[in-house]
Amino acid sequence: MTGKVREFLAEHRDAMVAELADWVRVPSVDGVPEHSIDLRRSANWLAAALRHTGFPTVEVWDTEGGPAVYGEWCAEPGAPTVLIYSHHDVRAAKDEEWDETAPFEPKERDGYLYGRGASDAKGQVLAHVWGLRAHLAAGGRRHPAVNVKLLVEGEEETGSAHLRQLLDENRERLRADLIIFSDTLMWRADHPAVCLSMRGTMLAQLEVLGPLQDVHSGAVSGPAPNPIFELSRLLAQLHDEKGRVTVPGFYDDVVEPSPRFRDELAALPYTDADWLERSKTRSVGGEAGYTVLERLWTRPAIEVTSVIGGDPIGPSRAAVPSVATADLSIRYVRDQTGAGIAEQLRHWVADTISDRFEYRLTVPADDAQDPYRTPDDLPAVAVLAEAMREGFGRPAGRMGNAGGGPAVWLSHSVGAPVVFFGTGLPEDRWHDSNERVSIDVLLAGAATLAAFWDRLPSA
Structure with missing residues (x-):
């Protein structure tokens, strides 16, 4: 046939x-x-x-x-x-x-x-x-x-x-x-x-609120709370030096890949050079202790897919912006749940953000795809x-x-x-x-x- x-x-x-x-x-x-x-x-x-x-x-x-x-x-x-x-x-x-x-x-x-x-x-x-x-x-x-x-x-x-x-x-x-x-x-x-x-997938959006409105930087630069700085500080703390997500409890329910599946993944043809050429990702990073294929298919991840603040289009107004926004893409694995991760993320932001700023965190866990x-x-x-x-x-x-x-x-x-x-x-x-x-x-x-x-x- x-x-x-x-x-x-x-x-x-x-x-x-x-x-x-x-x-x-x-x-x-x-x-x-x-x-x-x-x-x-x-x-x-x-x-x-x-x-x-x-x-x-x-x-x-x-x-x-x-x-x-x-x-x-x-x-x-x-x-x-x-x-x-x-x-x-x-x-x-x-x-x-x-x-x-x-x-x-x-x-x-x-x-x-x-x-x-x-x-x-x-x-x-x-x-x-x-x-x-x-x-x-x-x-x-x-x-x-x-x-x-x-x-x-x-x-x-x-x-x-x-x-x-x-x-x-x-x-x-x-x-x-x-x-x-x-x-x-x-x-x-x-x-x-x-x-x-x-893997499962869920989106989140974090808005950090600084001044009550955009303010000319020449008038307030220095003492004004700049939400771009604070958002950048939060995003920089989202991963540690070993590539692990720092949100408390994030890995508690993660199941380790079985030895058999790790062997099956190891049997696939892989080199860093081939991966970088085909994926166009420039360099290899991620969670230490796991191969690239294990990171892709058996481990959870949080990515930042967009950051917006100030005047991204057109000439700058030289103003300290009132809001800075980041979109997050969360990929999670078996035994993790969207609702559980959403709660962990809420606690992490509340505990990590400076009290000089307010924020809005939107995590539509009901729309998560497990x-x-x-x-x-x-x-x-x-x-x-x-x-x-x-x-x-x-x-x-x-x-x-x-x-x-x-x-x-x-x-x-x-x-x-x-x-x-x-x-x-x-x-x-x-x-x-x-x-x-x-x-x-x-x-x-x-x-x-x-x-x-x-x-x-x-x-």
Whole structure:
């Protein structure tokens, strides 16, 4: 079957790239009002592609934000039912920062397709579409060997604000035996790995308040409480000299990676030089005592993603600002909870900030997306590993995912375990300029999924 799948995908390679490019041209930017119509166009584009593939049931589900696409193809009584999850919304992009092509004018070059959403996550969705088409064509089937449901939301890039409501309202329709979460990275194109975990994610914002209003520095410079200084002092104390977060209690519930998983991570090909080249991170830091891969996939972290104070745009007014603001991105791991971390952070700020300042700390713990780990004994893991071996032509290792997502929400609502499979790579430049996807990886991903559908019924 693998040979027929590869022949089908090779024959349709140009059609797959053209189809993805057509979808990427739709600027489905989430969180920007002027692009709300584009989110609907994107959803309608995917709905048409699913109908063309053969899905007998395809619907666009409205939310107060971006619309989601639901597809259902359940024609094999007694076979497993699988729900595929991903998203079609994309991050905003600035034309002036892209030099390979404009963000929504996709171009194929040197084995890559460049464009916003090419990898995150329209390419991952199209890998599923073409994996199903290859599965049907290679097996001479009229419908898949398993029952397939697909949910592609339109608000992931802004935190999936209405996803839980969507899941609750459609709980029975979404019931499945297994969930495939397709918004993840692989380690390397030449070394596939089965992803077994995802860190949790939560956002926080800290505003430090100084003068009651912006005040001319010539009049008050010296005695005035400058919130930028105080915010900088707080952020500098957030980590110690060993790279550990200093918030009391932050590590109390953190579970150490098992010796087996540490060995599996150590088996992945890694060098600092390769990591720095692909990630564009300039240098290696983080928590002492753990490898880079362990820090990425098994340890919690707090990052500062933005700092604003004074006059960031336009000429300076030479004023001591009244407020300075920092946005924090918190990644946490198994047995930690968003509510627990939020309380720890509140205590830390209250105990650390100078009494010369007031502050506002916003930690929306109710919107946190908790970490998830795939059960070690889940048969689908072994099936996926073997399918990846077929699709990529080499054995698959084991890895985790450094980002976060609604895996726990999906698992609880649908009542099924989650496995992760994505076709992104660290060098695909998600959320950055010149985002791209490897066409060879897309083809291998589609071949993997075709093999997965063939193998899963007998697992």
